[in-house]
Amino acid sequence: MAAFRRFLVPALVVLLALAAAVLAGAFARQVLLDRLETRAMQDLRLRQALLTSEIARFRLLPRALADDRDLVAAAQSDAPAARTELNRKLEALAQEFGAAAIYAIDARGLAFGASNWRRPESFIGRDYTFRHYFREALRDGEAQQFALGTASHKAGLYLATRAAAGQAVVVVKLEFDAVESAWRAAPGVTYVTDRQGVILVASRPAWRFAATLPLAAETARAERTALGVAALPPAPFARTGNGLLTLAGDNSGPYLPVATAPDAAGWRLHLAQPLAGAVEPGVRGVQAVTALIVLLLGIATAALVERARQRRRRTAHLESAVAQATAELRSEMQERAAAEARAATLREGLRQANRLATLGQVTASVAHETAQPVAAIRNYATSAALLLDRGMADEVRENLSAITRLADRIGAVTQHLRGFARKGSRGTARSRWPRQSTARG
Numbered sequence: 144m145a146a147f148r149r150f151l152v153p154a155l156v157v158l159l160a161l162a163a164a165v166l167a168g169a170f171a172r173q174v175l176l177d178r179l180e181t182r183a184m185q186d187l188r189l190r191q192a193l194l195t196s197e198i199a200r201f202r203l204l205p206r207a208l209a210d211d212r213d214l215v216a217a218a219q220s221d222a223p224a225a226r227t228e229l230n231r232k233l234e235a236l237a238q239e240f241g242a243a244a245i246y247a248i249d250a251r252g253l254a255f256g257a258s259n260w261r262r263p264e265s266f267i268g269r270d271y272t273f274r275h276y277f278r279e280a281l282r283d284g285e286a287q288q289f290a291l292g293t294a295s296h297k298a299g300l301y302l303a304t305r306a307a308a309g310q311a312v313v314v315v316k317l318e319f320d321a322v323e324s325a326w327r328a329a330p331g332v333t334y335v336t337d338r339q340g341v342i343l344v345a346s347r348p349a350w351r352f353a354a355t356l357p358l359a360a361e362t363a364r365a366e367r368t369a370l371g372v373a374a375l376p377p378a379p380f381a382r383t384g385n386g387l388l389t390l391a392g393d394n395s396g397p398y399l400p401v402a403t404a405p406d407a408a409g410w411r412l413h414l415a416q417p418l419a420g421a422v423e424p425g426v427r428g429v430q431a432v433t434a435l436i437v438l439l440l441g442i443a444t445a446a447l448v449e450r451a452r453q454r455r456r457r458t459a460h461l462e463s464a465v466a467q468a469t470a471e472l473r474s475e476m477q478e479r480a481a482a483e484a485r486a487a488t489l490r491e492g493l494r495q496a497n498r499l500a501t502l503g504q505v506t507a508s509v510a511h512e513t514a515q516p517v518a519a520i521r522n523y524a525t526s527a528a529l530l531l532d533r534g535m536a537d538e539v540r541e542n543l544s545a546i547t548r549l550a551d552r553i554g555a556v557t558q559h560l561r562g563f564a565r566k567g568s569r570g571t572a573r574s575r576w577p578r579q580s581t582a583r584g
Contacts, residue, residue, distance in 0.1 A: 156441030160434040167433035168426045175422045176399060183331070183401045187414040190333055191403055194322055194344075194412060198300065201317045204240060205304035208313045214247055217256050218307040230260040230267075243299050243318040244292075247311050248277055255311075264294040271314075275369060276303040280312045287408060289343045291352075291371040292316070298343070298351060298370075319344045331416040332390070332398065338409030339366050341375060350379050380415070388415050395419045512556050516549040523549070 208214055217229040233245045237258035244266065246257035252272030259265050271277045279286030280303035288301045299318040306313040326333040326346035334345035340356030354375040358366065363375055380388045380398070387397035398415035399422075405411050527542035 152445055156438060156445065159441060160437040163437045164430040164434040168430040171426050171429035175425050176418075179399055179416055179418070179422060180401060183399060183414050183416045186329070186331075186416075187333075187401055187403060187412060190326060190329070190414065191412045193325065194319075194335070195406075197319075197322055198302075198317065201240065201242060201300075201315050202302055204236065204242065204245070204315045205302050205306075205313045208236075208245075208247075209304050209306040211306075214256070214311065214313060215307045218247065218249060218311040226256055229256040230258070233258040234260065241321075242315050243295070243297070244316040245314070246316075247306065247313050249311050250281070250309070252277060266294060269294070274301070276301045276314065277312055279303070280305050280314075281309070288369065289337065290369065293371065300343075323348065331414050333415075334413050336411050336413065338405070341366055341370070343410070347379070352376065353379050355380075387418070390415070396423065513553050516553050520546050520549045 211232070213225070213229045213232050216225045229247065233247070233256055236242070237245045242258070244258055246254050246259075246266045248254050248271050252270050254266040254269050254271060257266040260267055274288065274290070276286040276288040284305045286303045288303075289298065290301065291298045297318060299316045301314055301316050303312050303314045305311075323344060323346055329346075332346055332350075334342045334347070334350055336342055336355055339358060339362060340354060342350045342353045342355060345351055352370060352372050352375055354363070354366075355378045358375070367373065367375060380390045382388060383397060386400070388400050389397055395417055396419040398417050400413060400415050402411050402413045523542040523546045527539045527546075530536075530538045530542065
């Protein structure tokens with residue numbers, strides 16, 4: 144039983160330490176997740192500001208070109224000089240602003256001016272009636288569309304504005320290579336989704352055009368047409384039960400997702416922050432410290448309990464020793480009392496024997512002393528009877544007087560013997576001698 148207890152206590156301490164570490168880890172994980180989410184949202188707002196400012200900077204450009212005289216002249220005339228002048232201006236503006244392309248489309252949907260007019264993939268002469276941004280800009284004045292370029296085969300945001308009093312549409316294409324590169328240099332995975340949850344811009348280019356939400360067949364078909372792609376790949380991540388993300392092909396652990404609210408175009412900016420370097424080390428540290436503290440407390444408690452148990456055992460042993468010593472002392476006292484009682488009895492018996500011996504001597508002496516008076520009394524009494532018969536009264540009186548003196552003598556001896564008996568009687572002897580004396584008297 145003692146061996147089992149010695150094994151059970153450490154096992155309970157270890158189990159308690161593990162349980163405390165698990166609870167502390169869960170609490171620390173939640174706290175660290177909240178802190179990480181707060182930091183991620185702050186970081187996400189900065190990235191959103193970068194994206195918004197980049198789009199806003201390019202959004203002003205087609206508006207500024209809407210009433211440009213060179214563009215109006217080129218839209219109203221097929222003169223090569225006017226269109227060459229427009230092409231040069233668009234080329235210079237694209238280089239100055241860093242736009243992927245700037246081009247103008249007439250009301251029929253044909254491009255008549257472009258910043259890439261010198262390149263083989265020039266947009267001049269291409270038909271853009273299939274683009275939503277062209278039709279919407281002619282109808283509503285402004286439009287935007289994210290799509291894959293038909294000539295460059297590079298995805299970008301097309302910003303379109305009605306120009307030249309409705310005779311043309313000027314378009315600026317914005318590509319997000321610089322933004323994506325900046326996002327890749329920062330921690331986590333950043334991506335933008337449209338209204339349907341399709342990824343448009345991402346720090347991981349392989350994620351582009353992936354559908355993060357399940358889409359109906361008709362919706363998916365319309366989305367593919369608008370984006371200019373043949374298929375929408377599946378989501379590159381999976382959601383866990385606790386709201387975290389596990390990325391495909393990424394074994395570094397789960398990610399914490401945060402997202403902004405949709406903007407006017409329905410775009411949402413997302414950020415997935417890894418937990419491996421931000422949360423798990425802290426959780427393991429808290430678990431280790433908690434387990435160590437609980438183990439130390441358990442060891443200290445076990446030591447205190449063991450010390451108390453040893454103290455109780457020593458106390459019990461001391462009490463047992465005291466009780467045994469007390470019992471032995473009591474037994475010794477009882478034995479001593481019994482011995483003293485026996486000694487007292489022996490002393491009393493010895494005194495009694497001495498008294499009896501003395502009394503025997505006294506009795507012999509008394510018998511000797513009283514034998515002659517008694518014999519004399521007998522003689523005097525006999526002679527008194529004879530004298531009385533003879534009528535010798537005076538001699539009878541002398542005999543009676545002699546008898547009286549002899550009786551007084553016997554009485555004095557008896558009185559002396561009684562005094563001796565009283566002087567020597569104590570305790571049991573005192574209670575016995577008078578009865579014997581009374582019986583004999």
